[in-house]
Amino acid sequence: MVLTKRLDCGFNGYHVPPVPRVPKSAKGKRSVRRKKTAENRMSAIDMLAAVAGKLLLEGEGSLGSRTTGVCDAYNLNVKRDHTKPLKNESFDMGSCTNTLGSNDTSQWEVGNDVKLLSTVVMPAPTIIKSDTSSRDVCTERPSLSTKKSNSFISETAVYTKDLDPCGLENRMDVDARLLSLVVPLGNDSVLHSRSSPRCREDKLAVDKDDDKNSSGCAQPSFTTNKAFKPRGLGERRSRISKQLATKFWKVAPTMTKDRELSKTDVEMKPNFYRRRICYAHQRTQRSLFKRRKSFQRCSISASGRGGNNRVNGLSSTVNGMSSYEPEDFHGIIGLICLDLIPFSSDSDTKRYQDDLLCAVKLSIKAFKVPELFVEIPENSTVASLKRTVMDAVTAIIGGGLRIGVLVQGKKVRDDSKTLLQAGISHVDRMDELGFTLEPNSNQTSARLDIPEECYLPPCDFAEPLARFPATVPSSDGVNFDICLGSPLAPIVNCPESDRDSVHSPSDTMSLDKNIKNARVLIAIPSMSVETPPMTPVHKPRRPELIQRRIRRPFSVSEVEALVQAVEKLGTGRWRDVKIRAFDNAKHRTYVDLKDKWKTLVHTARIAPQQRRGAPVPQELLDRVLAAHAYWSQQQVKLLVKSPVAEGRLLL
DNA sequence: TTTAGGG
DNA sequence: CCCTAAA
Structure with missing residues (x-):
């Protein structure tokens, strides 16, 4: 059954629906698909699915939380309108297909006008001090008040790309990225299994340390207290998000206050107050996500007690968000923190980026x-x-x-x-x-x-x-x-x-x-x-x-520029192409351009259904083929005119 | 360094 | 995107 709906879900706040435990039988089936993925991926996908479903269908109420963990069941395309200022509180969500449940393959198409008026996660700006003598680094951050969430929406989006365990990435065409997956350990969380003794060690250490911005782990019971409402909380990472976070501080200075407000709808237990959350992050084969993961890990703070908070990949504070207050997490089974990264090369986006990139701390x-x-x-x-x-x-x-x-x-x-x-x-x-x-x-x-x-x-x-x-x-x-x-x-x-x-x-x-x-x-x-x-x-x-470079899909405008340059210069002068069309794009090397051309030619040759990634306008692909044919012919001609070829011809 | 191709 | 032989 395929349903096509236009959704106009302007919902306030967000809470992650309970993610059902994946039945063992189902797990078995899926494990085949997840063969090369880490053990906790399922949970992450489930959560993503849940989030996605909520995101898209909140207000509709029909998606529910019964989601499949099959990694390719979710295919969300979320686009932010980059022409609008950051403060703009709406997203244009692109198409979204959502396959539900193993027996239910309903698909939802979300029209372009769907607006997401709330946020899944809050930006989590962190004030970073480079003053090494200061241990009391400010960790204030916006709260998760659902009521206030409308204020800080703009950078949130759902995207499965970086959760992609099984090649889903290639079917994604949106530049939004899942920033991080924050999974407070709960009984339902598969991730819990990864929380290993190390995690508990940290926990203990942290308890001793109590409040030194160090990190640790929450015990499972911590997040499964049903007395508390779920709430969304997020942290953000990634190149853009770092700056976004900073930006958010500026545009939404009231965020810090929200935490106070947020207590109104959440019961707070003082003894939880200083506990730390243990996060686990989904693994993936994809390098991007690995990178992100590492990045998160890198932010693991050293415990003030001399290294009991070792980096271990399983726990610890991420993102410099060293101490989420427990009220932020109560009842939450899973949180997915998402971010939207603008397309890299559209002019609007560029401005947007430039704007954001002004502050790197x-x-x-x-x-x-x-x-x-x-x-x-x-x-x-x-x-x-x-x-x-x-x-x-x-x-x-x-x-x-x-x-x-x-x-x-x-x-x-x-x-x-x-x-x-x-x-x-x-x-x-x-x-x-x-x-x-x-x-x-x-x-x-x-x-x-x-x-x-x-x-x-x-x-x-x-x-x-x-x-x-x-x-x-x-x-x-x-x-x-x-x-x-x-x-x-x-x-x-x-x-x-x-x-x-x-x-x-x-x-x-x-x-x-x-x-x-x-x-x-x-x-x-x-x-x-x-x-x-x-x-x-x-x-x-x-x-x-040495790190693999960040994957930066070519935007349509970049493709356009590339095509135009190649039309002019041919296919053997990538350096010139670079200078001509990408001189200002430092991250695009001539090898990149050559590679992109290669893939463009390939893309143009295959059936549209086979194509993956951001759709390239057919018109451009046609030009690619034409230019490719033309320049190939030129090469042949050149070859024919060359002495060697001529000699061969004479033979 | 740049090109060209395979991975 | 990476790697690298070859130019």
């Missing part, structure tokens, strides 16, 4: 100085050890260093570039952005462009350092982590880190397995001549950790 989250030797007698006091380490560190830092900036592993050499141009504004994963400390007198040309990376657990500062001589090695570069949008105490400020600084090998090993998720990636500086050869150097590994 960085905070240095971890500062590691590897390969630092400290020699100190056994009978020294801890205090003297600290002093020694501090001296050594100070010697490095005070020694006149300059900062290098790495974006996606590549050094940004042009200091005149803007963050936007350098792509820094776009990084959505923390390890895409790195800094290096380099000696000012950089005669040695040892390089750090492809840093070897190793993992060091946070806040185990003293331990590794103790092995190193106090003489400052003339390291060519030292990486340190920075964090976008994550308020947390810098590791160098972990005063009492000693206690927790020793890790069992297995601990390290398991962490190492999560190296991709780990946020504490440091570079081992290239050894200088003075460095003793016996220096314990980590095995070179994972030099490939």
